[in-house]
Amino acid sequence: MFKVGIIGATGYVGCELLRILINHPSVEVTAISSISFEGEEFSSIYKSFYKMTDLICKNKSDVIEKCEVIFTALPHGLSEDIANECLAANKICIDLGADFRLTREDEYKQWYGKEFFHKELHSKSIYGLPELNRDKIKTCKIIANPGCYPTSIELGLLPLLKNGLIDGKNIICDSKSGVTGAGRGLSQKTHAAQLNGDFAPYAVGSHRHIPEIEEILGTIAKEKINVTFTPHLLPINRGIISTIYTTPKKELMSYKFNSNIDISQKISSDKITYKEIKSDKIDLEEIYKLYCETYKNEPFTHVLPIGETASIKNVAFTNNCHISLHLNHRCDGIIVVSAIDNMIKGAAGQAIQNMNIILGINETEGLNFIAPAF
Structure with a gap:
């Protein structure tokens, strides 16, 4: 079982990641973090998780230390430092924010009001649209999950x-x-x-x-x-x-x-x-x-x-x-x-699809959902 974690677990995207990953047959969610709810049980925040998980929200360092794959579900500007720590520890970072989606720093600064603080990381990341970049995703440790x-x-x-x-x-x-x-x-x-x-x-x-x-x-x-x-x-x-x-x-x-x-x-x-x-x-x-x-x-x-x-x-x-x-x-x-679905193919599901590709497991594993008929 691969050990995975979520930084920013209590937002909508983080919650959707956890909902899918809990039932993924090849991974174990080992740690999650949340600044707003640090120290609280996840199931006390989202009652649908009651008796489904006993995970407690901790800090990001706990997630990076305990996990092999780290999902960052954070606002823009907060994932670069985490990706840098993950790369230094030879771990995989899948960023669901905007920090690595644009290759040009001037565009990022114009639209998001921030600079690239770890410029060298951007040449080591790949845009995680599997239908376009599957072969490159397989060998990359920093994935820019596409926007919805x-x-x-x-x-x-x-x-x-x-x-x-x-x-x-x-x-x-x-x-x-x-x-x-x-x-x-x-x-x-x-x-x-x-x-x-x-x-x-x-x-x-x-x-x-x-x-x-x-x-x-x-x-x-x-x-x-x-x-x-x-x-x-x-x-x-x-x-x-x-x-x-x-x-x-x-x-x-x-x-x-x-x-x-x-x-x-x-x-x-x-x-x-x-x-x-x-x-x-x-x-x-x-x-x-x-x-x-x-x-x-x-x-x-x-x-x-x-x-x-x-x-x-x-x-x-x-x-x-x-x-x-x-x-x-x-x-x-x-x-x-x-x-x-903006929360799945547009966010959490595509991130897990990228994880499956990187880990060399069946790309559809944990993602074979059928839409409700009514």
């Missing part, structure tokens, strides 16, 4: 960008998240009276995930990428759905409609069949085949059949990402819909 919104968007766009099929200067990402994405701390916007019955965008044009999204998409595409990213807060506990609007590169794709078909009538009646759409080079079925081929060996990323639409309900409480593909018939665009 970026995970949904990057998985949604990876096949199109990897194959150079869309214009990287005109990508619109319209994303919605459950309130757990805002963390455990209370704020005016997450107060029940404010949230209930409401639905609104926030951090319009200025969300901190923008540089992460653009950097990783640029790495995939091997060119500079610009996105318009607008997050929205849903009045639900968990889940993210991203609707991504893209424009095919004209030299690679052009769509033509059969002149004998009344497209407007078929769209309004929801009876359009994609086989009735003629394409000079690539049609939706070809794009669908590309996505299926890209993700055929991925245990958690699933492409839905043409005509179906990804939804939060079908991925809730799982480590899955559901992707659906659609055509924008009016302007020959490709619309990608990507759904994940």
